[in-house]
Amino acid sequence: MSRIRDVLPRYVQIKDYLKAQLASGLWQVGERIPSETQLSETFSVSRMTARRAVQELADEGLLERSVGAGTFVTQPPSPVSAIELPDFNQQFSFSNPQYSNRLISLEAIDAERDIASLLGLTEGDLIYHSVVVHSIASVPMQWEECFVSPALVPAYLKQNYQRVSPQVYLNWVISSSRDEHQLQAITADAVITGALGLATLSPCIKISCRSWYQDRVISVSRRIASGAKCRIGMELLL
Template sequence: MAIPQYIRIKDAVRRRIEQAELRPGDRVPSENQLVAEFGVSRMTARRALLELADEGLLQRTQGLGSFVADLRPLSSISQIRNIAEEIRQRGHVHSCRVLVLNALPAPAELAAHMGLAAGELLYHSVLVHLENALPLQWESRHVTASLAPDYLQQDFSQTTPSAYLSAVAPLAEADQTVEAVLPAPSVADALAMPGDQPCLKITRRTFSHRGVVSLAELLHPGDRYRLGSHIDA
């Protein structure tokens, strides 16, 4: 049985995306261009593009055409979300590697950021969160020990710092900054990425009603993660 023409077009466009001939944001050939290239009707070309858009590979904009969709995970910049839940909501599998879990006296500069006295007890964790076994986030977190006394006893291969801290010191407010940085060699290695490619770095300080709960640095490979939000005018 002959392959329908619209499927031939879909396969050709999909192959160009997979082989990086077309990249996220690139405009794909128009209906008229596909008609000329494949010798099909405009209705057939339109069906191919519509189905690729329905499958999430393309974004169609009225009057402008069809563009390759950006399939990197998109996280809200205006919400504090548990990375594990974020991954599961995409229908993917979250896993975690625990690299560091210890206690230390707070250095003066870090203590100042957390509203503590120098030398006060902090807990420190370094984790790598994976999505479908691919590293997505490197998390270094300092936690006020008095607000989360059982932090070091948690099994962070089964839960997350965010989930535990939300339970024992509910979030009241947070501040965060976002910047592009080059990863340290150890971070690049943990994220399985080249050291000369940028990371998206989020620095986040969270507060309960009793004070600063944690200060976290979250690094994501720039080609695997995005931040965004919806704004109502």
């Protein structure tokens, strides 16, 4: 255990442990986690300390407590937006029996200038990069590319993304305090249209997202889907 870990409050250590188990896919949505008594025995702390860790994760929307039944894994909450974005986390979840994905890239790379700027880093800094194609009923639906800060998500490259999608992992391991979305109609390049099974020059929708934890950027992601398969709603308040 690192010296930094040793000085963290015990309830924070329990929270980190629980988040790591959630992110690994060990506990699926709807599954019951160990009881407060079991956690207090495992970490040699009081039940009050274990209860605080569990309650804070419940307050963050990662767990759901049921009196007399236990504490269960819930679907991480989606960011609230004035624009009704497709609930990709719900669609592209392993709780959906029709969902599958193909991991195209998972690597550490040197940040190019534009990505480094978005992440609040310097050009050439090491960052984590992933590309996943999400499918429903074996039909490719979305290209998702993520650029992630290693300082905030150090275990990003060690996850099994055949069990949990990258975005769900990020939501589990570090809850964003703010998200910025941008929508754009584009013509995707041949690599992306090929991966999605689309004709060259097919119209697509790109949703770019930048997520913060306090004043630091966690990740920058780009999701691209066929314009014919992606529906976006907007509510105008007049």
